[in-house]
Amino acid sequence: MTQESDTDTDTDTDTDTDTDTDTDTSSVDVTEDQSLLDVNAIAIPPNRLYEIAVNPIETNSETSLSLIIDVDIDIIKMNHTEIVDKIRNNVITNPNIWLNLILRTNLDTKLDTNCINKMFCVKLTTNDIHIKIYLYEDSYCEDGLFEFKYPTIEYWTSEYLLIILLFRVIIQYRITQINKYNQEDIDKTYNKINDFMHVQKYFANKMVKLYKDAYRILFDQRNWDLLELLRCWTDENKFEKYQIIKLVNLIKFRIEHTKDEDLLISRSIKSIFGKFEDTISPNMIQKILIWLKSKNLDKYKNINRGTKEKILIDFEKYDIQINADLLCNFIDDKCNIPSKFVKEWNINLYSNGKRLKNDELRKLLKKEFYKREKESNRFKIICPRLNSLPQNIEHLIFSYLMASNAMINTTINQISK
Helix, strand or coil: CCCCCCCCCHHHCCCCCCCCCCCCCCCCCCCCCHHHCCHHHHHCCHHHHHHHHHCCCCCEEEEEEEEEEECCCCCCCCCHHHHHHHHHHHHHHCCCEEEEEEEECCCCCCCCHHHHHHHEEEEECCCEEEEEEEECCCCCCCCEEEEEEEECCCCCHHHHHHHHHHHHHHHHHHHHHHCCCCHHHHHHHHHHHHHHHHHHHHHHHHHHHHHHHHHHHHHHCCCHHHHHHHHHHHHHHHHHHHHHHHHHHHHHHHHHHHHHHHHHHHHHHHHHHCCCHHHCCHHHHHHHHHHHHHHCHHHHCCCCCCCHHHHHHHHHHCCCCCCHHHHHHHHHCCCCCHHHCCCCCCCCCEECCEECCHHHHHHHHHHHHHHHHHHHCCCCCCCCCHHHCCHHHHHHHHHHHHHCHHHHHHHHHHHHC
């Protein structure tokens, strides 16, 4: 189910300079407190990295403690330092015991404690982090359980910060699912994804720098066995981080896929119930835009190509009415070949075995333009045509169909007949 990302992770970036500047910005401004990102990395001697790989602290797997932390995922700027220090202090206090990190949110949503614990489960020790993430199914995507286990440098606060930011992504995405992918929640999810990726990129570059320092020491000592252990330790950490990034990309894919599917369903319904412009195909709307620009580029140059819905919104801003008169002027232009639109308007290209001339096709198209526009007019009295229903009734039917995705195709076919 996981989709491959086209871009490789930043852990492969080769950086020799230890620069702390970061010009990127995010809604969670973590870079202004550099202690979260790099102080511990700098304070650790380079040879400590391979010592951890060779002599990890033994952990009692039968003993564990729980640490409960409240994370407000809806706040724009939160005190990450306080949360991260709390995790770090508990790990230091109990170095040989598994710490169950229980993250909670104070948002008034449909997410209860059991639901959150199922979606995001974290166990950590001084040198190990185990994360389990569960994504719920929705209309178009199956559920999935993802597990990540990787070694880490002891007490490195950047690791704990990444856990908090990943938690915010997972919870916000679940809220987006519950709220049927409304645009406001989608934007919040993307903002939290950007926060996570911003810190992950910074962390990855620091990891490369630390690895190189340890590598140089071991290479100068000609300690080939420890070099191999160091490489394996680093590769394991890098691989699991890459898997986490793939999970974040999967969430982005699920959002985009759902938006695309909902758009297709919405178009199918509006082609029957909607206004006159809703019944016109995206291809024809695109062609109308090109035609308008050819007539007056200075006036319409700011209308960009995009989805049919976006173009119609821009048309409304420029006071362009999509009606039968406009379509007639469009089809009369010699640059627009009428045969390209006959299928959309249910016109036969041939009559008595002969192909109709373009002028004949234009006449038939114009007749269909005015016919469909007349059928799309709304009246207070319900008429036999579905797109002549009062708009409040149409909205009720539209809401019902959107909520019943599994029945949509069957319903549309029945209505069309």
